[in-house]
Amino acid sequence: MSSEEGIKTKKAQDFGKWYLEVISKSDVVDERVPIKGSNILMPTGMEMWHAMMDRLDELLKGIGVQNYYFPLFIPEKLLKKEAAHFKGFVPEVAWVTHAGKTKLSERMAIRPTSEIIMYEMFKLWIRSYKDLPLKVNQYANIVRWDTKMTKPLIRDREFLWHETHSAHATEEEADKEVKVALGIYNKLVSGMLGLEYLELDRPEWDRFPGAEQSVALDAVMPDGKILQVGTVHNLGQKFSQAVGIRFVDKDGNKRLPYQLSYGIATRLIGAVVGIHGDDKGLIIPPAAAPVQIVIVPIYTNESKSKVMQKCGEILGRLEEKDFRVHLDAREQYTPGYKFHEWELKGVPVRIEIGPKDIEKGQVTLVRRDFLERIAVPEDKLEEQLLEVMDSIGFQLQKRAKELLKVSDAKDLKEIKNKAEDGGFIRVDFCMKESCAKKLKTQTQLSVRGNLFGKNEKAGKTCAVCGKAAKEKVYLAHAY
């Protein structure tokens, strides 16, 4: 529906405008719905999401997570149970107050996240240490009535996500599970999608409301700004205390479990589009592409039947080898129109088959990243496709890695000089919120946290205030 015209904006010149153009023309999102901060997820975006969640589901099941579905509504009284959590979310909560013509006796929050409603059930499900660990996942829609400027996929008032919640008998086990969760996200975000990011342990004032530790995956977008694409929260015993979850341990003592919650939202689609796309449109990494290969027949009236027969034969061969392949047999469009449309939608590989190809026993293969055309002998096709797809994945990840710049700065002057370069600036820092606020006012940079699990040693003085430094932290402009 949107493929008749190409992307007009150059990515390098105006990333923001390019992004809005590409998500709409590549059939990822349609913004024209008459509800602010809501969008339509279009087929290309939707199928990318399904592919990501299928892979995630496999990974989560591998660590013993099971799927559930919890209610959209959370009664106000319940949401208030954990004070910091409530305070953090209440400014963004959408409230249901009426049903039909009746005013509800208690208003209901539309879930901005599901800790409280899930943990009300954990209280019933967890009785003994034998019930632990408990690992619960759901795929759901989330509403956060953000008052900031909305941006499709990156800041929506309604979005889709997965949220996994676990409860453990000991602190050690919970700490270990943080690493397990990060490992799963690495397989998804880096392994499948070819994105690069830092795992940053957020400073106290920037944690998930109610969490003791929030480790975020921070990727760098092509405009140099940081996009948080996932988070793992160590909740300690705060929620189990607030909600009243208790288990009997091996010695018969009642104890509070330690909890985790972690999630990834449709924002991740925005990162893939923004980081991998080019001036022709999307480029979807082969591992995540709903269609990996599109076959476009090229024929005259005379050669049509021969060409279509060969296309069908190649389609069958590739399907048998489990490639996700599509034959574009539409008669109302020219090959040129089709090339353009599939480039826009980011299909990693195109195969063109015409009468000359058939004569020579070859097909023409075009890779989406370099748009390079190569003739491949028919009998080498499967082999070449595997190589080309590997190579596309590798090239995309290489480009993504180049965006992830880290440079050091030792004082405010150096920070200011580097503030417009994009990526991360690494500094020694005092870890005072007041100092972070001062930095933000003067430079628009936020303190994104220290590198998780790496124990990077801080120098002596805070790069901002000059007082004693406590941690080495990463600064950046954030979305």
Added chain:
Amino acid sequence: MSSEEGIKTKKAQDFGKWYLEVISKSDVVDERVPIKGSNILMPTGMEMWHAMMDRLDELLKGIGVQNYYFPLFIPEKLLKKEAAHFKGFVPEVAWVTHAGKTKLSERMAIRPTSEIIMYEMFKLWIRSYKDLPLKVNQYANIVRWDTKMTKPLIRDREFLWHETHSAHATEEEADKEVKVALGIYNKLVSGMLGLEYLELDRPEWDRFPGAEQSVALDAVMPDGKILQVGTVHNLGQKFSQAVGIRFVDKDGNKRLPYQLSYGIATRLIGAVVGIHGDDKGLIIPPAAAPVQIVIVPIYTNESKSKVMQKCGEILGRLEEKDFRVHLDAREQYTPGYKFHEWELKGVPVRIEIGPKDIEKGQVTLVRRDFLERIAVPEDKLEEQLLEVMDSIGFQLQKRAKELLKVSDAKDLKEIKNKAEDGGFIRVDFCMKESCAKKLKTQTQLSVRGNLFGKNEKAGKTCAVCGKAAKEKVYLAHAY
């Protein structure tokens, strides 16, 4: 978590009580969430739903349907666009009136269905006959604040569903698509799940608000009452007229497309549980079972390593053949406990492997429906499993068919005599709503409609009022 005790209620004695017991003990639903009409979908229920939707997705893609996601919120003004539609849904709509501390300038409905919000976009997407047919699906949560008694999965205030919406250039094409949609539902509901139902064309007063025709899939539950498990609505041009969707046809004229909407909800899980289950718990048809085969090792300290090795070997062999198989290696539970748990959860086939089986080169196979134990030589296992699973599917469908009783009645006296028998009563009917109301008051039976596409001829007089009959219709007690 819920498997320590078996089902106490006999299905044949008190179906309603049995149903509530089985859905909770078999890990399908947990009702104990503190929100009326909402439940937790538990892992067994959730995975059944995923399996059903995976199959449906395949079928829908086969007819050119694509996946989208539309907003949860529908502004009140929009919802009012189709008058009958609004009037039909407004008594059940949950309204969002506030976000954070701010009162919204226009209140937002939580979608009770998505016609209006989708068709606002159809208006933008459909310009020419080349854009037709347009076939759009979404998987979503739906809220209908039903004031009737709620019943888990059967009548929930929030439920999950798929809804497919299509737009066509001609009336003929739309009429044909009704049959295509019913064909897909037949492959899912009968082919995959082994349920039996009638396709009934609802009388005018019982159609989807705004539809010109509603064809429903009516299954019979073991208590003789009817459960509507899916519907296909022919919307004609009512919505395209109300919303203002127009396309330019081949001759350059502006015309209104003809539309369809059809959906199936998590209620279908309730039908599978209710119809196939027995006094031991669930029985999941093999085609829909997330786990088709569970392997339970039986060993003493001495034989443990030998038994576990054999179990691992069999697991690998069956996985290779694409059976969905699980090895229950938990050490804290006895084999008896495991048998009981997997029977409760409805896994179609259990394989027991002990030292004696190994000696004899066999395994013990237990089918869930008859709980019959047979020794199977190891080298015949795959072959036998295929046969047994086919046979379980066949037996379940046979039982379901027996519930689908239809008997004829020629007057009110006969109707009353048969009213308590369950299933359908077929009568000649005048098609007046007043007459249907009278029938309902006197017998609690509803007019469910006439058999779709069968043109059954009516006799001369209405079985209720004695005046001229127009149609042969099916009466039943409905959920």
